Amino acid sequence: MSEATPSLPAYTHVLAVDIGGTKVDAALVSLDGEVVRESVSRRTTGRKADRDEVARHVREAAIAALAAAPDARVGAIGVGSAGPVDLPSRSVSPLNLPLAAGLAIDDVLAGLVDGPIHLALDGTCIALAEHWRGALVGCDDAMAIVVSTGVGGGFVMGGQPATGASGNAGHLGQIFVRTIEGDEVVASTLEAVAAGPGTVAWARAQGWEGETGLDLAASHAAGDPIALAAVSRSATAVGQAIASAATLCDLEAVAIAGGFSHVAPDYIDQVREAAQAASLHAYARRCRVVGSGLDGDGPLLGAAALALQS
Template identity: 50%
Template sequence: MVGTHPSHHGSPLALAVDIGGTKVAAALVDDHGFLVPGSTARAATGGVGNAAGLTHNIVGVVADVLRTAPRGARIVGVGIGSAGPVDLARGAVSPKNLAALDRFPVVDVVAAAVRAEQGDDSGDVPVVLRLDGTCIALAERWRGANRGARHSMAIVVSTGVGGGIILDGAMVSGASGNAGHIGQLRLRPADAGGPSDSGTLEGIAAGPRTVAWAQSRRWLGQTGEQLAASYADGDPVARAAVRRSAEAVGLAISNVTTLLDLEAVAIGGGFANVAPDYVDLVRAAAEESALFPYASAVTIRPTGLAGDGPLIGAAALVHRASDLALRGTVEPEPA
C-alpha cells in the first residue's frame, strides 16, 4: 500500500463506508474521529439501475480508499452506515430510495472487497453495519454538536429525512436495527390519493417534497438551491415552503423529546442549509409544540460536522464500540 499521510503511521484506522440514495462514500478515519487526508472516495448510487452496478461502485470505492492507507497503518475494523431499512441479522440493506439494493448483502460485499484488496493482511477485521441515521447520531455525540449530552438525537434533512438516537450514552438500534427512522414518523394522515408517505415527516419536510409543494403553489423554480435563492429574495411561496419544512421538523423533535426526554438535537443535511434561519425556525416550532417544560428545554443546534458526519459515525462503530455500548447488539449471522 502506498503511504500518503505519515502522521498516521502505525495508528489504528477504521474503514468507514456510507451508503445513501445518491452516492456511496468511504474514507479512512483515525481513532480521534478525523478523516485521513486524501483517503476519501465516492461513486454514484442514484441512477444506477441494478445491484451489479451498485456492487461495482461500492467495491471500487472500498478498493480506492484502502489503496491510500499510510504505510504501516492498521485497519482495525470496517463500519458501514446505510440508508434503511437494514437487516442486521443478515448484514443486508433495503434502502427506501434504492430499489436495486433490496436485501443487498452489504456486509458480505464489503468484507469481500477488503479481502480482495488486502489479502491475508485483512485477517479477522470486523465489519459492523448500522442505519445511517444511527451513525450520524454517534458522530454528533463523539465530535459534533451533541458532545457532552447523554440523551441526544441527530436529524438529517436532505433528499430524505433520517435520524438516530443516543440514550444514556449508548446508541439505540432497536429490535431489527431500524430505530431512528424519524422520517417515517407520521405527523398527519396521508393525503387522499397521494403517496403512502404523505403526512410523514419526510413526506412534508424533505428537500424534493418541499420543492414540489412550492411548485404546486406556482413557484417556478426546480431545485432546492433555487428555493434558497427565492427565500433570500423574500418570495412568499418560498418562505412558506421553508417554514412548512422547518415546522414539521420542529414538531417531530417535540414529539420524540416528549417521549424520550432528550437533552440535545443536532440538525444536518443539505436542505437544512436552505435558509440561514432554518434551525431557528425548527427551534421555535419545537418549543411551541412542547406541552411540558422538560420537552421545551431541549437544545437544538446545527450539525458540528458538516459533510463528514456519516463517515465519522461509521468509524465510531469501530473506534467507539465499548464506549457506546455496541456490544451485545444484533450482528450478522455467521456464514
C-alpha cells in the same frame, strides 16, 4: 465517546464506508477522528444499479481507500447505510437502490480487513458522529436528523447507539405530522412535508415558479411570500416531529444537518420555536435544538465512530 475515544491499541485506523442512495464513499479514519484525505474514495450507484453492481462499487471504494494508505494498520470496518437496514441478517435495502435490496454487507467486504465489520443505519452513524465530534458532544441522550432530499435520523441513548430490534430506530421522516392546507388539517409524513423536494413541490403548487431548493433559498432571501411560507411549513413540521421524539425519548438535544436545513439562515431557529410550541411537557421543552457541528465528513466519521465504539 464524549469523554474518550475507544481505542483499538494494535491499530491506527478504521475503514469507514457510507452507502447512500446515489453513491458509496469510503475512507480511512484515525482513532482520533481524522479522515485520511488521500484515502477518500467514491463510486456512483443509482436506482438502476442491481445488487451485484452495488456490491462491486462498495467493495471497489473500500479497496481504493485501503490502497491509498498501505502503511495504515486498519483494525475494523464501520458501515453506515441508507435504510431500511436489517441487523439480524446483516443486510441493507436502501429505498433509492430498489434493485439492490438484501445486500449482504459481510459478503461484500469479506477479507479486506483483519477485524470485525460493524453495520448501522446511516442516521445512527450521524448521531454517533455528532456525539463524538459535533454538536452533541457531552449529550448522552440525543438525536441527530438530516433534512435533505429526504428526512432521516438516529439516536444516541445513554451514550450508546440506540438501533432498535432491526436497526432502524430513528426513521423520523416516516412519522406523521399535521399541516394546515387551506381550512383543512392534513396528516402526512414528515419527509413528504419537510424535505427539499416536497417543499419545492408545495411552493410550486402555490404559484411559485422556481424549480430547486437553491431557487427556493434565493426567493426566501428576497422575501418572496410563497417561499417564506414554504420554509416555515417545513420547519414547523420538523419542529413538531422533534417535539414528539423529545417527549417520547426524553432527549437532551437534537442536532439538525442536511443541505435543506440551510435553505434559510433562520431555519434552525424556526424549527426550535415550532418544537417548543408543540411540546406539552417542560422536560421536552428543555430539549435543545441546534445546527450540526459537522462538515461533509459526517457520514464517514459516523461509520468510523461505529467501528471504534463497537
